Amino acid sequence: MAARPTAKRQRLILALAAAGVLAIAGVVATIALQDSAAYFKAPGDIAASPPVIGQTIRLGGLVKDGSVQHAPDGLTIRFVVMDNRAELPVRYKGITPDLFREGQGVIATGAMTAAGDFEAQQLLAKHDENYMPPEVARAMEKGGHPLKSAPNTGA
Amino acid sequence: MATPDLHAYANPLRFRRLAVAFTPWLLLAGLGLLGAGLYAGLFLAPADYLQGESVRIMYVHVPSAWLALGGYLGMAIAALSARIWRHPLADLCVQAIAPIGALFAGICLVTGSIWGRPTWGTWWVWDGRLTSMLLLFLLYLGVIAIIHLHEDRARGHRMAGLLAIIGTINLPIIKFSVEWWNSLHQPASIRLSGSAIHADMLWPLMLAALGFLLLFAAMVLMRMRTLIAGQRAEARARRLAARLG
Amino acid sequence: MNHLPFIVAAYGLGIGAPGAMLIWCIVQMRRAERRTEGEERQ
Numbered sequence: 001m002a003a004r005p006t007a008k009r010q011r012l013i014l015a016l017a018a019a020g021v022l023a024i025a026g027v028v029a030t031i032a033l034q035d036s037a038a039y040f041k042a043p044g045d046i047a048a049s050p051p052v053i054g055q056t057i058r059l060g061g062l063v064k065d066g067s068v069q070h071a072p073d074g075l076t077i078r079f080v081v082m083d084n085r086a087e088l089p090v091r092y093k094g095i096t097p098d099l100f101r102e103g104q105g106v107i108a109t110g111a112m113t114a115a116g117d118f119e120a121q122q123l124l125a126k127h128d129e130n131y132m133p134p135e136v137a138r139a140m141e142k143g144g145h146p147l148k149s150a151p152n153t154g155a
Numbered sequence: 156m157a158t159p160d161l162h163a164y165a166n167p168l169r170f171r172r173l174a175v176a177f178t179p180w181l182l183l184a185g186l187g188l189l190g191a192g193l194y195a196g197l198f199l200a201p202a203d204y205l206q207g208e209s210v211r212i213m214y215v216h217v218p219s220a221w222l223a224l225g226g227y228l229g230m231a232i233a234a235l236s237a238r239i240w241r242h243p244l245a246d247l248c249v250q251a252i253a254p255i256g257a258l259f260a261g262i263c264l265v266t267g268s269i270w271g272r273p274t275w276g277t278w279w280v281w282d283g284r285l286t287s288m289l290l291l292f293l294l295y296l297g298v299i300a301i302i303h304l305h306e307d308r309a310r311g312h313r314m315a316g317l318l319a320i321i322g323t324i325n326l327p328i329i330k331f332s333v334e335w336w337n338s339l340h341q342p343a344s345i346r347l348s349g350s351a352i353h354a355d356m357l358w359p360l361m362l363a364a365l366g367f368l369l370l371f372a373a374m375v376l377m378r379m380r381t382l383i384a385g386q387r388a389e390a391r392a393r394r395l396a397a398r399l400g
Numbered sequence: 401m402n403h404l405p406f407i408v409a410a411y412g413l414g415i416g417a418p419g420a421m422l423i424w425c426i427v428q429m430r431r432a433e434r435r436t437e438g439e440e441r442q
Contacts, residue, residue, distance in 0.1 A: 008239070008240070011238065011239050012239050015235060015238055015239050018320075019235075019320075022320075022321060022323075022324055023324075026324035026327065026328070037283050037332075037335070037336045038336045038337040039280065039281075039282035039283065039336065039337045039338045039339055040337045040339075041337070042337070060337055097274075097275065097276030098207075098273060098274070098276070098401050099205060099206065099274055099275070099276070100276075104205070107339055123276065124275045124276050124277055124280070124339060125274065125275055125276055126275065126339055126341070127205055127206065127274060127275075127341055128341050128342075128351075129341045129342050129343060129344040129351045130344070130351045130352075131203050131206075131210060131213070131344060131351065131352045131353060131356050132203065132204055132352075132353035132356070133201035133202065133203070133204060133353060133355060133356075134201075134202065134203075134204040136204070136353055137204030137205075138204075182422075193411065193414070193415070197407075197411065207403060208403040208404070208407060209403040209406055209407065211407050211410075211411075212406065212407060212410040212411075214414075215410050215411060215413070215414030216410065216414075219414065254421075255421065258417060258418065258421050259418075261417070262413055262414055262417055262418070265413055266410040266413060266414060269406050269409050269410045269413075270406070270410065272406065273401050273403050273406050367418070370418060370422065373422075374418075374421060374422060374425045377425040377426060377428075377429045378425055378428070378429070380429050380432070380433060381425070381428045381429045381432045381433075382432075384429075384432035384433045384435070384436040385432050385436075387436045387440075388432070388435055388436045388439060391436075391439055391440070
């Protein structure tokens, strides 16, 4: 019986050591993944290190207020995606998701063109973490509290 | 002769008595709260200013996510205490939680997908949050599989417990995936600093979450009772065999 | 886009799947406890 507490303590120390090693491994892995695990690049990232023209990437940011223009064909739209560092004009032909609107987040899959704008093949709407009834949103908008918070750019 | 038997059974039997007393109340309260929460989510809570009616999927999706994460943490703690203290119930607790946790992880993934289509415009993307949540579901399945894989029950529990403990690395990854990396999934709405969910939507969510939690607990207790009964039957069969042999 | 089918599907799963799991838990528990009780009475 006398030997049991030490055996127990040994197991506890072993388990704690294992937990510590695992925690460190987790932190190292996440730091290593930091770059490759990003789902999209913000306009600022693209301005800082321009991608190869024609290479498929994902662009994410806010649709700039007043920037959406519909082409006469009724399918093509042009708009500007921005973050707090840069802006990038985007062209997209297709049906936009319901939540696609000015001031809201968007993730576009496509590529940079030689002309310096972004040609999107797919649009996804990204919303923020705020949930509220419409009348509250209207009241806040009227009260001068814009609801558009910057999307999570991971920075 | 009788002493080791008594020692091994005293704890599970006392636990079983408690479980028998608590199960019906947990079940009753859980079903009541869940019913009220989901009713409020469907009919009393307002639509969202941006998403419209589809925001109601939150009342199923978010509690499932919380329970999948919390259940995993509970399972890993049970696995750890099985290794450290050799508590006779800890391995059974791992086995009891695993399928329930897997169920809620699955509900979280599927309802998230159903919610994603009308809001984001896609059923699925491989961003940090969705991918790490899928990994959680697979970890649950792995734990279940390993327990049943091994002919030797104790060995199966040991290996499954090890996977459960290692898998806890994934929990902070899920939690912070939306902050560390760019993701399609939005950051957390409910933080220590407050809630970004309007009060009219928050109370049905909390009601539903509490209901799901109590239901989760009731199901885990029932599975514990099932496993304890199974263990007793096995021990009895062994004793009979030993007597006859 | 009409959201109703999505909401119905999500609530159907959120109620149906735990409901099925609950019934399975109750059946398994009854079966296991009845068996041990029966054996111990022998």
